[in-house]
Amino acid sequence: MAFKSAITRLFAPSPVRPLQQHMERVQLCVQELEPFFQAVAAGNMARATEIQKEIAVRENAADDLKHKLRGRLPRGLLMPMSREQVLEVLTMQDKIANMARDIAGVVVGREMKLPEPLAKPLARFVRRCVETSAQARGVVDQLDELVSAGFRGGAVQRVEKMIDELHQIERETDKLERRLRRSLFAIEADYSPVDVVFWYRIIDWIGEIADLGERVGNRLQLMLAR
Amino acid sequence: MEFGTLYLGLAVVFGLFMAWGIGANDVANAMGTSVGSGAIRFRQAIIIAAVFEMAGAILAGGEVTRTIRKDIVDVSSLSGTPELLVYGMLSSLLAAAIWLLLATRRGWPVSTTHSIIGAMVGFSIAGIGVDAVNWGKVGTITLSWIVSPVFAGTIAYALFSSVQWLVIDTPDPVAKARKYVPGYIFLVGFVISMVTLVKGLKHVGLELSVMQSVVIAIGIGVGIAVVGAWLIHRLTPGTGDDPDVHHVSMEQIFAILMVFTAIGMAFAHGSNDVANAIGPVAAVIGIVQSGGDIAVHSATPIWVLLLGGVGIVIGLATFGHRVMATIGRGITELTPSRGFAAELGAASTLVLASGTGLPISATQTLVGAVLGVGFARGIGALRLDVVRTIFLSWAVTLPAGAVLSITFFFLFQLVLG
Numbered sequence: 001m002a003f004k005s006a007i008t009r010l011f012a013p014s015p016v017r018p019l020q021q022h023m024e025r026v027q028l029c030v031q032e033l034e035p036f037f038q039a040v041a042a043g044n045m046a047r048a049t050e051i052q053k054e055i056a057v058r059e060n061a062a063d064d065l066k067h068k069l070r071g072r073l074p075r076g077l078l079m080p081m082s083r084e085q086v087l088e089v090l091t092m093q094d095k096i097a098n099m100a101r102d103i104a105g106v107v108v109g110r111e112m113k114l115p116e117p118l119a120k121p122l123a124r125f126v127r128r129c130v131e132t133s134a135q136a137r138g139v140v141d142q143l144d145e146l147v148s149a150g151f152r153g154g155a156v157q158r159v160e161k162m163i164d165e166l167h168q169i170e171r172e173t174d175k176l177e178r179r180l181r182r183s184l185f186a187i188e189a190d191y192s193p194v195d196v197v198f199w200y201r202i203i204d205w206i207g208e209i210a211d212l213g214e215r216v217g218n219r220l221q222l223m224l225a226r
Numbered sequence: 227m228e229f230g231t232l233y234l235g236l237a238v239v240f241g242l243f244m245a246w247g248i249g250a251n252d253v254a255n256a257m258g259t260s261v262g263s264g265a266i267r268f269r270q271a272i273i274i275a276a277v278f279e280m281a282g283a284i285l286a287g288g289e290v291t292r293t294i295r296k297d298i299v300d301v302s303s304l305s306g307t308p309e310l311l312v313y314g315m316l317s318s319l320l321a322a323a324i325w326l327l328l329a330t331r332r333g334w335p336v337s338t339t340h341s342i343i344g345a346m347v348g349f350s351i352a353g354i355g356v357d358a359v360n361w362g363k364v365g366t367i368t369l370s371w372i373v374s375p376v377f378a379g380t381i382a383y384a385l386f387s388s389v390q391w392l393v394i395d396t397p398d399p400v401a402k403a404r405k406y407v408p409g410y411i412f413l414v415g416f417v418i419s420m421v422t423l424v425k426g427l428k429h430v431g432l433e434l435s436v437m438q439s440v441v442i443a444i445g446i447g448v449g450i451a452v453v454g455a456w457l458i459h460r461l462t463p464g465t466g467d468d469p470d471v472h473h474v475s476m477e478q479i480f481a482i483l484m485v486f487t488a489i490g491m492a493f494a495h496g497s498n499d500v501a502n503a504i505g506p507v508a509a510v511i512g513i514v515q516s517g518g519d520i521a522v523h524s525a526t527p528i529w530v531l532l533l534g535g536v537g538i539v540i541g542l543a544t545f546g547h548r549v550m551a552t553i554g555r556g557i558t559e560l561t562p563s564r565g566f567a568a569e570l571g572a573a574s575t576l577v578l579a580s581g582t583g584l585p586i587s588a589t590q591t592l593v594g595a596v597l598g599v600g601f602a603r604g605i606g607a608l609r610l611d612v613v614r615t616i617f618l619s620w621a622v623t624l625p626a627g628a629v630l631s632i633t634f635f636f637l638f639q640l641v642l643g
């Protein structure tokens with residue numbers, strides 16, 4: 001005989017843990033950009049291609065979780081945050097992984113060579129953008145704490161502080177991005193115009209990762225405010 | 227009265243069956259939140275249920291028993307044929323018990339109260355006539371089924387909000403929990419005993435003034451709060467700056483509170499739902515012992531209340547643990563700081579309804595209370611569509627109970643009449 005309870009039916013699996021796991025996988029994907037651009041800077045296309053494939057695999061893994069989580073969020077759930085907010089955060093996180101995949105894909109696909117003067121500022125820029133996304137992941141990691149604290153108390157202050165830091169790092173990436181563009185502008189006459197155009201685009205996309213990371217933080221701030 | 231002993235025997239057997247069903251379904255749900263949150267173990271739940279369901283039934287269950295016994299079916303037209311009322315009570319018991327067994331197997335959120343009321347209304351319509359149903363009273367009861375979950379939800383919302391405000395949203399939640407949890411324990415004792423003293427004890431023959439009641443209720447509240455404070459004092463919470471450790475320590479303190487709300491819940495449930503099993507039994511006994519006089523006003527014998535209590539404990543011990551096991555796995559998110567709010571909200575509502583003589587659904591009241599905590603942002607994810615399944619369960623339980631009881635009614639008439 002199967003015995004179930006009316007009370008258990010009331011409880012649905014919380015979306016918080018899957019959301020955190022998704023961000024974890026997104027970060028696994030994004031953090032590969034650092035070794036990727038090291039390989040590109042060293043002119044090691046074989047290694048870069050290897051990493052690009054790994055990024056694609058990890059992006060797929062994140063996508064699997066995304067679909068699973070979306071399936072678990074029917075209408076009519078009573079949650080501490082709105083269903084829309086959860087879906088928005090998920091979309092932002094998903095875009096971060098997509099961005100990383102596209103960046104690596106274009107660089108490998110076009111066999112782009114990094115102009116030597118850009119190597120250093122680019123490495124710094126990439127590291128800082130990856131850190132922005134890592135910080136966003138840290139904020140998402142606090143979500144279960146927030147729920148168990150009922151969105152009150154010390155947990156809220158801790159998360160607000162983390163979001164402040166996130167804003168600071170993002171602002172820093174903006175500065176780095178401007179500098180990187182200026183460096184590229186200074187040497188652009190020496191390279192093929194098409195390559196230069198694509199490097200502008202890649203810089204833009206890397207900056208986009210930091211931007212999206214910040215937006216994940218903003219969405220979580222909205223959850224706190226309700 | 228012809229077949230008097232047979233009627234009594236059947237009433238006892240069916241009453242026991244019904245009480246067993248209540249224990250397996252309702253009580254398991256009511257106590258399951260405490261077991262599921264880890265506050266008490268299954269054995270402790272059975273002991274608490276055995277003692278306090280009985281206490282609730284005896285001390286505060288009189289009004290609901292009277293309602294089930296006398297207020298739903300207008301018996302005035304039956305003075306010449308008292309055995310019809312006996313058949314009706316027996317078939318209602320059997321119908322409700324069988325329906326409950328079926329629902330427990332399927333995990334339907336049906337209510338023991340709705341089963342028995344549906345069954346009694348059913349046999350009255352078919353066996354006596356539409357006018358035999360006291361529709362005014364049935365209407366009030368139906369209204370209370372909508373009001374009670376909302377009421378319980380509001381109390382639970384307020385309770386959990388107060389926990390957020392007083393305990394969680396402070397620099398040192400553990401210290402605050404130590405400070406305020408005895409206060410909540412006081413509240414459990416005070417509310418339950420106050421309602422019982424003011425509303426429930428009349429039938430025991432104890433008439434107390436409101437002032438006397440307040441004094442006694444405060445005394446009981448303070449008494450158990452002291453016990454609770456001592457239990458909390460014995461705890462050695464984890465220390466350090468890790469927020470997780472703080473959280474665990476805080477929940478440990480609330481787990482002690484949940485032992486008391488489980489007791490309150492058992493008492494409140496006993497006061498309201500034991501009547502579903504023993505009300506009809508008491509009616510049959512009254513008729514048989516008076517030799518067929520249906521208008522007789524005899525008190526419900528204590529042994530009948532004990533019968534209800536024993537049946538509930540057997541139901542809980544034999545099948546309730548399976549229901550509780552699913553609850554334990556299913557509601558890990560209902561930690562003690564949430565669970566207590568839900569249980570206290572439901573228990574207060576139940577005991578208040580018992581004092582007013584309204585038979586309400588314990589499970590659905592608890593569902594309302596849990597949703598109240600959810601609205602205070604206390605729980606990861608709750609299915610709001612259970613509200614729909616609850617209304618659906620009414621739409622099935624009431625006619626199902628009625629049809630089953632009508633069938634048994636005619637069967638009894640055929641065999642015994």
